[in-house]
Amino acid sequence: MIETRGLTKHFKDVRAVDGIDLTVARGELVALLGPNGAGKSTTLRMLTTLIPPTSGTARVAGFDVVRRQREVRQRIGYIGQGNGAGHSQRGRDELISQGRAYGMGVRAARARAAELIDSLGLGEVADRTVATLSGGQRRRLDIAMGLIHAPGLLFLDEPSTGLDPQNRANLQEHILRLRAEHDTTIVLTTHYLDEADSMAERVIVVDHGRVIADDSPERLKAExxxxxxxxxxxxxxxxxxxxxxxxxxxxxxxxxxxxxxxxxxxxxxxxxxxxxxxxxxxxxxxxxxxxxxxxxxxxxxGRSLREGGAGHQSEPTRELVEV
Amino acid sequence: MLTDTLTVFSRELRPSLRNPFTIIISMVQPLVFLALFAPLLPGSDSLRWFVPGIVVMSCLFAASMTGSNLLFEIQTGSHERMLVTPLRRPALLIGRALKEIVPMVAQAALIVIVCLPFGYRLSVGGALLGLIILAGFCVGLGALSYTLALASKQQEWLFWTVQQTLLFPILLLAGVLLPIDGGPGWLRALAAWNPLRYVVDAERALFTGDLWASTTITGLLAAAIVGTLGLVIGVRAMRRSA
The missing domain is CATH 3.30.70.270 (Reverse transcriptase/Diguanylate cyclase domain)
Known part of the structure; x- marks a missing residue:
């Protein structure tokens, strides 16, 4: 589903992504794990055609992300860090226009919107303006929008950031169910360790724009x-x-x-x-x-992810005993 | 492309249709100009001169605001969501610009109706052609406004500063409110470079039914240039900025 070679993105002097080779097969659930600024989101944005790579190539769902953007866009779903629904819009309207954007007919878009509203438990809020929804409800609406065209490949950028634990658990459950039911290939970025651990069967650890480890959580830990x-x-x-x-x-x-x-x-x-x-x-x-x-x-x-940033030693008081 | 534009357009327009109060409010402003400014103009023929101008002014204001909704949507993430869909890029620009312009058609109709009792007469065919030319110009301007919003996504004040700074010179140098023919040479020279000036001249001729005037050609040309340029710049900006 995804194949990148030497994928690189420089912003002025910053090497946000510094030569990533990645292969994701159909049906995999992969988590990109790393601290803020590691290059996870930038990688995702290149794979979803939002930004062009500085160098290197990427094929997503069978098409080159630079030369065949439209083909890629038709085949992927993307749920970004922000809220996809316009705040002055109603959820149901947004779902329908999202379906139209993917080339669905009005009738089909309407039916699919109703289906997703139902399965994501948005029935009571779908006809209210998005601005009045809670964070968790908006996130569910985002998920519904990303799924409107039933994509075979779904990208989620920090899907659970800003959600309380209960909503986060709900969201994870939705994602896992989606995969079980439709065999969707899923690539998500996260800096929540437990999320990567419990959901993904493959974790790609990214730091300073490079892949530093890539394996199942169990094997990463053992190795x-x-x-x-x-x-x-x-x-x-x-x-x-x-x-x-x-x-x-x-x-x-x-x-x-x-x-x-x-x-x-x-x-x-x-x-x-x-x-x-x-x-x-x-x-x-x-x-x-x-x-x-x-x-x-x-x-x-040598750094901890928990402290969220670069350069912090996780337990500075702990000393190595020389024996 | 047509379907894509329609999708974007109807998405943009929907909140206004759900809450038409905002459209009604926007109708009031040109009527204020008409009531308080038009009587100051000399000559019995002033409405014939002023009505096309006020229609152009409304569209100009509306189209230049295209980017302002976008600013908010860039911050929340819904613009990004649109960019990931297979919607054709020019459709994103045209659909948004049209959303600003189409309510202006209703506004133009309202202005004309209000002026009818005062002896104003217009050529419907000419006015329709005039509105098409105006729409071409405004799509270009809307696309430029969109570009400006993309460029100022980090600092919102930049959008408003640039928009306000450019809007009034363009308006005044087009002879919308007062004729520039009697102005000093330097001002007329500046106005000669203002594409809106040709659009306004074309509108005035067309609204009175003078379809075959040379101003129609220059107006059409000016609108086509601004329209094309705006779309080219807008699409490029979109490819770069995300």
Whole structure:
């Protein structure tokens, strides 16, 4: 469905997108994950013909995004960061004119609008002006507009930004249902880790305009981070000594806690505890944590996604114990 | 292309139709000019001269506002949504400009009706041709207004500053309110470069039924040039700015 080669976008001196090669097959659900300014939205805007690439090529739904814009536009749906419906318009009117914009007849557009209003639960608000709708209702209307022509490929740019958790969950459910029912190929950008984690079976991590990782969430975590074992001790001195006992592993000491990164946490814990007991350093607490995508990002870039920006160390007080 | 233009046009017009109060309000302004300005003009023939001018003025004001709705839609994201659809780009410009102009046809009719008791007579055929020429000019102007909105999407004041700064010189140098023939040489020289001037002259001849005057040709030409130029610039701006 999507194939890009060396896709690049420069804004004056800024390399917003710096050579992205991407292949997305029919039926995939892909999340582009990265901090603000990483180049996710710019990539999406090139793939949806909104801006021309500085260099490189992209074929979307079988057509070149520069030379065959109209063909691409007919085959894709796009739900941007803003609200697609005009504020002085009524939702139903906007849905119908959206259908007309995709070449549907008046009757077909009307019927499809009614269908979407129904399936997205907009029945009570569809005939009110958009300005009077709540954020969640507007977002559902945006989704309906993006789906009006039942596109085989749907792009969503930060679909859940600004929504409360309940609306976000609703939205995710709609997207997943859409995919299950119509086998729609979906590409979304997000900086919500849990969203990428729970929805996408493929996460493409983008940073500074480049793809730095591309795999299923599970494999990304296993490959780049592994599990984390947290062992608690009575005193800091014990922690330091325990670190020496467990030498040869990837260790971080933090106060009375020892953090150990490993590929297979649950399997390693019993052996570690035994070693520690023999050394007279019994652990007082044990926790095995599976990694998050944030850990993956931290591992790859040295920065955390959670803090939203570039350059922040995630836990500056944590020190690496030299052993 | 026609369907696309119609889609954009009817989308734009729909909120006004749902709430016709705004259209009614916009009808009042030219009537104010007609009531308070026309009596100041010398000569018994002043309506024949003034009515086409006031129609042009209304259309000019309306078309130059094309970009103002757009500014808001750029901010909210609905313009972007339109850009991703396969709608042909010129249709986006023409549809929006027409939305501003078409209510002006109703307005022109109203002005004419109001003037009838005062002895005003017009040639319907000539006036219709005149409105087509005027529409061509206004589509171009609307497209330029659209371009201006795209260029000032980061700072809204820019749109209004440029629009207001240009609107009045164009209006005054076209001889809409007062004739420029009696003006000083430099002013007439400036006016010679104003395409609207030729459109206004054409309207005056056409409204009185003088279809075969040379002003019709120059007016048509001026409107065609502005119309084409506006669309070319507008489409280019749209391709670049998104």
């Amino acid at each position: 780049h981070v592994g599990d984390t074992i947290l062992l608690g001790f009575d005193t800091e001195a014990d922690t330091t000594r325990a670190a020496r006992v467990l030498l040869g592993r990837e260790l971080t000491a933090y106060g009375q806690e020892l953090k150990i990164r490993t590929q297979s946490g649950p399997r390693q814990v019993p052996g570690m505890l035994e070693d520690l007991r023999l050394a007279g350093l019994p652990a007082v607490s044990v926790e095995v944590a599976r990694p998050t995508l944030d850990d993956v990002f931290l591992q790859l870039t």
